[in-house]
Amino acid sequence: xxxxxxxxxxxxxxxxxxxxxxxxxxxxxxxxxxxxxxxxxxxxxxxxxxxxxxxxxxxxxxxxxxxxxxxxxxxxxxxxxxxxxxxxxxxxxxxxxxxxxxxxxxxxxxxxxxxxxxxxxxxxxxxxxxxxxxxxxxxxxxxxxxxxxxxxxxxxxxxxxx
Numbered sequence: 711x712x713x714x715x716x717x718x719x720x721x722x723x724x725x726x727x728x729x730x731x732x733x734x735x736x737x738x739x740x741x742x743x744x745x746x747x748x749x750x751x752x753x754x755x756x757x758x759x760x761x762x763x764x765x766x767x768x769x770x771x772x773x774x775x776x777x778x779x780x781x782x783x784x785x786x787x788x789x790x791x792x793x794x795x796x797x798x799x800x801x802x803x804x805x806x807x808x809x810x811x812x813x814x815x816x817x818x819x820x821x822x823x824x825x826x827x828x829x830x831x832x833x834x835x836x837x838x839x840x841x842x843x844x845x846x847x848x849x850x851x852x853x854x855x856x857x858x859x860x861x862x863x864x865x866x867x868x869x870x871x872x
Contacts, residue, residue, distance in 0.1 A: 714816045714818040715818050730757070735752060746779045749775075753773070766800040768796075771792070772821060775790050779833065780839055783835060
């Protein structure tokens with residue numbers, strides 16, 4: 711059974727907490743339907759959480775291994791998303807106050823948001839990847855002239871009476 715990452719406010723009032731462990735990918739509920747990026751290993755976290763006057767401050771490191779496919783050549787690629795110096799300020803009062811349930815604050819939705827923002831948009835195996843062999847991106851097999859337009863398109867334009 712998986713559990714969200716909960717922090718008890720009453721305990722924080724007495725002392726800062728050090729949290730270190732793993733959070734199952736299922737618990738993160740990333741909701742990503744991307745064929746090129748998948749999270750299969752648990753999120754590892756190493757956090758210090760403290761209560762300020764009217765807020766909770768969590769800071770530390772989040773790491774998540776991603777199974778990706780290169781968008782150029784489709785080779786499998788392992789990428790580790792490493793958010794060093796991660797910080798989250800959660801107000802306990804006011805309009806933006808975080809929801810408190812049973813004297814606890816759930817850090818999971820805030821972690822999820824920052825993890826998703828860190829996902830690679832176009833993962834590549836290496837910056838100089840040339841893509842699939844035998845495929846030249848952006849090159850047409852049709853003849854073209856100096857403008858880059860296929861010659862048949864230019865001949866059609868020449869027929870216009872303007």
